[in-house]
Amino acid sequence: MQHLDEGTIHSWLDGALSAEEAARVEAHVKECPQCAAAVAEARGFIAGASRILTALDNAPRGVIPVAAPKKRFDPLVWRVAATVLVVASASLLLFRDGGREAQNATLSADSARSATGPSAVTTIAPAAPNADAALKETARPSPTTARPLQAAAESKSPTTKQDNVSIKASQPSVGLTEKGVAKGVAGGTVTGVQAMAGAVSGVPYPGGKPSPASPKITAHENQAVADQDRSVTTGNAPTSSGYAGAAAASPVAIPPVATLPIAPQALRIRGAISRDALSGQTPLKVVGNPKMIGAKVTLYEVSPGDTVTLREELNLRLEAVVVTGAAAARQAPQSVEKSAAAARARHADTAVASAADSQRGAMESLRRAPSFPAPISRVDVTDGVTMISWVDATSGNTLRLSGRIPEARLRQIKIRLEVERAAAAAAAKQNP
Amino acid sequence: MTDVERLFRTYNAALVRYLTRRLGDRDWAEEVAQETFVRALRQTSIQNERAWLFAVATNLVRDEARKDMRRRKHLALLAEEERDAMVEPEETTLERAQDAAMARKAIDALVEKDRLALLMREEGLDYNEIAEALELSPGSVGTTLSRARRRLVESYEALQKSQEEREKNAAS
Numbered sequence: 001m002q003h004l005d006e007g008t009i010h011s012w013l014d015g016a017l018s019a020e021e022a023a024r025v026e027a028h029v030k031e032c033p034q035c036a037a038a039v040a041e042a043r044g045f046i047a048g049a050s051r052i053l054t055a056l057d058n059a060p061r062g063v064i065p066v067a068a069p070k071k072r073f074d075p076l077v078w079r080v081a082a083t084v085l086v087v088a089s090a091s092l093l094l095f096r097d098g099g100r101e102a103q104n105a106t107l108s109a110d111s112a113r114s115a116t117g118p119s120a121v122t123t124i125a126p127a128a129p130n131a132d133a134a135l136k137e138t139a140r141p142s143p144t145t146a147r148p149l150q151a152a153a154e155s156k157s158p159t160t161k162q163d164n165v166s167i168k169a170s171q172p173s174v175g176l177t178e179k180g181v182a183k184g185v186a187g188g189t190v191t192g193v194q195a196m197a198g199a200v201s202g203v204p205y206p207g208g209k210p211s212p213a214s215p216k217i218t219a220h221e222n223q224a225v226a227d228q229d230r231s232v233t234t235g236n237a238p239t240s241s242g243y244a245g246a247a248a249a250s251p252v253a254i255p256p257v258a259t260l261p262i263a264p265q266a267l268r269i270r271g272a273i274s275r276d277a278l279s280g281q282t283p284l285k286v287v288g289n290p291k292m293i294g295a296k297v298t299l300y301e302v303s304p305g306d307t308v309t310l311r312e313e314l315n316l317r318l319e320a321v322v323v324t325g326a327a328a329a330r331q332a333p334q335s336v337e338k339s340a341a342a343a344r345a346r347h348a349d350t351a352v353a354s355a356a357d358s359q360r361g362a363m364e365s366l367r368r369a370p371s372f373p374a375p376i377s378r379v380d381v382t383d384g385v386t387m388i389s390w391v392d393a394t395s396g397n398t399l400r401l402s403g404r405i406p407e408a409r410l411r412q413i414k415i416r417l418e419v420e421r422a423a424a425a426a427a428a429k430q431n432p
Numbered sequence: 433m434t435d436v437e438r439l440f441r442t443y444n445a446a447l448v449r450y451l452t453r454r455l456g457d458r459d460w461a462e463e464v465a466q467e468t469f470v471r472a473l474r475q476t477s478i479q480n481e482r483a484w485l486f487a488v489a490t491n492l493v494r495d496e497a498r499k500d501m502r503r504r505k506h507l508a509l510l511a512e513e514e515r516d517a518m519v520e521p522e523e524t525t526l527e528r529a530q531d532a533a534m535a536r537k538a539i540d541a542l543v544e545k546d547r548l549a550l551l552m553r554e555e556g557l558d559y560n561e562i563a564e565a566l567e568l569s570p571g572s573v574g575t576t577l578s579r580a581r582r583r584l585v586e587s588y589e590a591l592q593k594s595q596e597e598r599e600k601n602a603a604s
Contacts, residue, residue: 006582007575016559016574045581052588053554055535056453058528 004028004035009042283420284308284413302413308403310417312392373415379407386410394425436473443485444469446555451489453551456506456536464492480564486552487565510536530595538588546580553577 004012004025011017012025029036287307288299296312377398378389387402388410401414444465451461468489478484513529539547545566552562559573568576 005575006578007572010578010581011559011574014553014559014574014577042578042581045578045585048585048588049550049581050554052535052538052584053453053551055528055531056456056539057449058532 003032004038006038006042009035009039010046013039013042013046284416300413300417302403302405302409306403306405308401308405308410308413311400311402312395313398313400373411373418376411376414381407388414390414392421394422436469439472439481439485440469443482446482447485447489450486450551450555451493453539453554454490454493454548457509464489467492480561482557483561483564486555486557486561490548490565534588534591534595537591538584541587542580542583546576546583549573549576550580550584 008017008025012022015022017025029039284300284302286298287301290297290299292311294314296314298310298312299307300310301307374390374393376388376390378387380387380389384404385402386405386407387400388407389398389400391397392399399417401410401417403410403413405413447465447468448458448461451464452458455461455464468485471488472478472485475484510533513533542550545568548566549562549568552565557565559570562568562573562577563570
């Protein structure tokens with residue numbers, strides 16, 4: 001009989017063989033030492049395997065967690081939610097306060113302007129500085145930038161009347177307290193663009209004397225300036241020149257009436273005003289205003305059958321203006337430099353504007369302004385539709401102009417739109 | 433006594449032990465055993481009760497998703513055990529933990545069929561029952577078991593040897 005295989009030995013030891021087979025195996029193992037050794041080894045394996053497996057019986061409990069009551073929310077979620085709530089609340093408070101500051105700052109800036117004449121614009125940060133800084137400027141106009149420029153302005157348009165206006169206007173403004181500034185928000189913000197416009201274009205302030213009763217302007221301190229502006233904006237040049245100022249000083253975008261929630265929306269195109277501002281061009285015809293959330297879309301007819309679409313991405317945060325102001329406050333030093341540069345540009349424009357005082361001059365000065373035309377950030381051409389994008393310097397909104405026309409023409413339209421928008425912004429200031 | 437109660441009282445201990453050895457987790461083993469008896473409830477008749485119960489339990493364990501999840505937990509547990517063993521001053525506890533860890537490694541080293549056959553045999557299933565539960569031919573069970581036992585013991589001894597060497601190196 002041949003030797004037993006291992007499987008048979010285990011089967012025999014496990015009692016799995018029939019009686020006949022078991023007897024045969026048993027007989028062989030008795031005669032075969034080699035198979036007997038194999039059987040001994042198999043017994044060892046069986047015992048050893050059993051012992052090893054017994055060690056597994058000490059398996060611990062609790063590897064599977066007992067079904068724990070489900071938490072409704074992860075604690076982390078609560079923490080994050082609480083953080084968001086706190087930050088949001090704090091931001092709201094901060095921005096609200098900041099909003100007042102920004103508006104105050106605007107007023108202060110206007111006061112500074114009226115106090116020091118046109119050149120005082122240089123002390124205004126492009127985006128609303130904080131109120132304290134602005135108040136300081138109001139109290140003591142920067143002698144380094146303001147005076148030489150003021151002198152220059154006077155030399156360009158040496159009207160005694162203007163000088164008088166400046167002096168008269170400055171009397172109440174310089175004396176503004178912080179409280180007074182707060183009161184003067186409504187009137188103060190109105191004056192921004194126009195005051196600058198007048199300054200830049202070199203047009204004297206014909207109606208510069210404070211008028212005793214201006215029903216729409218609550219802050220009597222600013223009446224003089226407001227009246228000046230009203231007179232100034234009847235001329236064409238200052239309105240478009242004001243664009244340079246508007247670009248340099250975003251606070252002017254704050255709506256003149258404090259109850260208007262979103263400042264950039266004040267920049268609605270007003271055809272009647274913009275018509276005057278354009279150098280001989282008829283304003284673009286608005287043919288539609290599709291409703292869209294988060295954006296203001298305007299369809300213009302540029303030629304019969306040809307339309308372009310201007311899409312203005314609105315910053316829907318109600319306190320967006322204030323946010324801008326807060327950001328600008330941190331950049332105030334740079335802003336002063338930029339403002340100075342803007343003032344220099346306007347100063348250069350002054351000669352042109354005062355010489356001709358025409359629409360053409362206004363356009364020229366607008367083009368020379370450092371931020372005009374606004375740089376195009378993107379040009380896309382898809383399926384024959386050209387789209388150019390740029391950031392509106394006044395509102396900070398992204399504007400997208402698109403149409404099935406060549407890029408060069410679109411750029412021209414863009415410039416026209418910029419002019420119109422600047423004019424409209426100026427008009428909005430005057431007629432809130 | 434209902435039929436299921438009889439089945440439970442007769443086979444639960446063996447089934448839980450088999451599953452515990454198979455899975456390394458007593459709770460899980462009990463859970464699977466219970467599920468096995470619940471399934472037995474749905475059967476109108478079972479030819480070989482023990483083979484059927486072990487086969488169903490084995491198939492339940494084969495649920496891959498559960499297996500993976502539990503394996504991860506099991507590995508985490510092993511790691512925890514080893515950490516505990518490191519700080520545990522009692523030698524007996526350390527030895528037991530080491531034995532259990534090595535036994536687990538050794539049994540996991542076997543192929544599935546060998547492992548299950550061995551575990552079933554340890555619970556008293558005869559060759560026919562094992563063959564039925566694992567869908568093997570009865571004649572191959574002896575070979576499967578002999579291979580499983582040899583490999584398990586050899587694997588365990590190898591682990592023991594390497595453990596002793598580590599301890600020796602640590603001591604020197």
